[in-house]
Amino acid sequence: MDQSWDHPLDGLDDIPWADMRGPDDAAELVAALRFLAEEGGSDHRILGVLEDRDNDFRYATMAGRPEGLRPAAATVLRFLARIAAQPSGVGSSTAMEIIETILEAELDRPTMTDDELDAMVDGLRAELDAARPALAEAGRLDRHSLLPMPQLLESVDEGERLGGAYEPRWRGVARPLAGSLTGRLVVAGGMLITRESSGLVFRSLDDGTPVHEFGYPGPQEAWPFAGFHAGPGPRLSEAKLWAVPFADGEGPGVLTAEAGQRDARLWRRDGTGWQAIPLVRPGLRLRSAARRVDAIAAHGGTCLVGYGDNLLWSFDARSGTPTGDPIVLPREARHLAADHNRVTVVLQGRDDEPNVLRIDRSTGRPVKAPVGPAGTLPVQYQADDRRRLVFTSGTGAWRKLHRVDADSGAEIGEPLMVGDLNGFCVYQVGRRPCLAVGGLRQVHRFDAETGEPIGTPLFGHRRIVLDLVSAVVDGRPALYSADGATVRRWDAETGIPWPAPLPG
Numbered sequence: 351m352d353q354s355w356d357h358p359l360d361g362l363d364d365i366p367w368a369d370m371r372g373p374d375d376a377a378e379l380v381a382a383l384r385f386l387a388e389e390g391g392s393d394h395r396i397l398g399v400l401e402d403r404d405n406d407f408r409y410a411t412m413a414g415r416p417e418g419l420r421p422a423a424a425t426v427l428r429f430l431a432r433i434a435a436q437p438s439g440v441g442s443s444t445a446m447e448i449i450e451t452i453l454e455a456e457l458d459r460p461t462m463t464d465d466e467l468d469a470m471v472d473g474l475r476a477e478l479d480a481a482r483p484a485l486a487e488a489g490r491l492d493r494h495s496l497l498p499m500p501q502l503l504e505s506v507d508e509g510e511r512l513g514g515a516y517e518p519r520w521r522g523v524a525r526p527l528a529g530s531l532t533g534r535l536v537v538a539g540g541m542l543i544t545r546e547s548s549g550l551v552f553r554s555l556d557d558g559t560p561v562h563e564f565g566y567p568g569p570q571e572a573w574p575f576a577g578f579h580a581g582p583g584p585r586l587s588e589a590k591l592w593a594v595p596f597a598d599g600e601g602p603g604v605l606t607a608e609a610g611q612r613d614a615r616l617w618r619r620d621g622t623g624w625q626a627i628p629l630v631r632p633g634l635r636l637r638s639a640a641r642r643v644d645a646i647a648a649h650g651g652t653c654l655v656g657y658g659d660n661l662l663w664s665f666d667a668r669s670g671t672p673t674g675d676p677i678v679l680p681r682e683a684r685h686l687a688a689d690h691n692r693v694t695v696v697l698q699g700r701d702d703e704p705n706v707l708r709i710d711r712s713t714g715r716p717v718k719a720p721v722g723p724a725g726t727l728p729v730q731y732q733a734d735d736r737r738r739l740v741f742t743s744g745t746g747a748w749r750k751l752h753r754v755d756a757d758s759g760a761e762i763g764e765p766l767m768v769g770d771l772n773g774f775c776v777y778q779v780g781r782r783p784c785l786a787v788g789g790l791r792q793v794h795r796f797d798a799e800t801g802e803p804i805g806t807p808l809f810g811h812r813r814i815v816l817d818l819v820s821a822v823v824d825g826r827p828a829l830y831s832a833d834g835a836t837v838r839r840w841d842a843e844t845g846i847p848w849p850a851p852l853p854g
Contacts, residue, residue, distance in 0.1 A: 358432030370422040386441040418456040431484035446495040457514035458812035471515040509807035510769040513791035524847035526836035528558035533816035539597020596648035607643040627670035645686040677714040721759040773817035788815030
């Protein structure tokens with residue numbers, strides 16, 4: 351047995367902690383590590399020293415995660431791994447919890463340059479490699495936190511964890527498309543739209559340059575959260591203001607509504623500003639429930655507004671006048687989306703049974719039986735003239751990505767899982783349908799039909815990827831990914847990060 355397992359803090363006093371954290375924090379960190387190795391306890395003291403309070407990206411904080419850790423966290427790894435492996439088992443569970451936190455914490459800092467951040471990520475990887483013997487011993491003793499040790503190390507080796515920097519060959523060449531406080535992306539009208547803290551920004555797909563900006567109306571406390579991913583839906587949204595961007599032949603537009611309030615508003619460009627057009631549903635002396643807006647969507651020159659009496663009305667996206675007859679939505683309808691021919695809703699309260707319902711816009715009748723169960727609105731793709739739907743189920747680390755046949759509801763292969771799955775999108779290379787999935791800080795690509803991985807994960811994000819969209823730019827499929835601090839662009843076929851040159 352390696353004696354370091356019996357003496358996990360050997361060399362602790364040789365580390366220049368004071369140079370890293372200052373004398374007071376250094377003394378507290380050393381004392382906390384000693385207490386953990388000898389007495390056990392919680393992770394609060396150690397993380398209290400390591401958490402980076404100078405990091406100002408707090409708008410994108412993920413629940414239950416520290417905002418980011420200081421570079422000293424990398425050096426602490428070696429001692430935590432030894433504590434986890436020591437024969438007595440004292441402090442092992444807490445040590446493993448802190449190790450997982452270090453591996454998953456955000457890695458960007460507004461006070462550090464890209465070169466400094468890359469060096470910090472490289473140092474973290476080197477410390478983890480050096481700690482592998484101790485981690486292997488901890489695994490042999492079946493000591494772990496959320497993940498068993500073999501699974502944790504496998505997730506590192508396969509690219510699900512760590513990341514945090516571009517591959518060395520792209521450093522100094524690749525960079526973010528935009529520094530954007532967004533966790534939600536939309537592509538419409540040949541533009542990339544980012545939801546930010548004070549409004550929507552319509553950007554160039556080519557280089558991220560802002561083309562139009564839309565400021566949220568009303569009081570700031572009602573504005574939607576920049577990292578809020580779920581779309582507006584009946585009776586289920588924490589946002590007080592909903593804002594759905596779109597584009598048509600007249601240019602960009604925005605559909606807004608205040609949750610539970612009367613009427614929606616259509617916003618169109620008017621010279622250099624935005625003109626508000628109230629969308630008023632037909633009917634006289636409507637009772638209050640019939641005027642309450644519960645859902646909004648926009649597509650193909652049409653705005654759709656769902657009301658408290660379960661009627662979905664269509665309005666012309668240019669003039670704001672009502673068009674056609676209303677559609678009766680199920681009472682359980684939650685999120686709402688639309689395409690040229692269909693309206694799609696997720697039915698609330700059916701978590702263990704099919705809950706995605708598609709309704710023909712011309713007849714108002716369901717197209718097929720519900721599919722699911724789904725936790726999100728589905729996206730669709732075509733494979734051999736068959737329509738497929740893709741959606742997630744579950745929460746947190748157990749979230750899965752399902753692919754089903756739209757007509758039969760049959761599952762296509764096994765569900766896909768990557769760490770902390772959030773955003774996903776579909777794209778096409780030639781005639782091959784593909785999926786891009788955000789898992790922790792990486793972008794993973796899969797064959798949509800077989801579920802087989804395409805290439806290696808794409809590294810570059812320093813935070814958890816929150817959303818993904820795709821577009822065709824100059825004849826090539828491109829991916830756009832947001833992490834709450836930056837938006838990055840990738841060539842979908844090769845995985846090369848923007849603006850690095852493409853082969854040929």
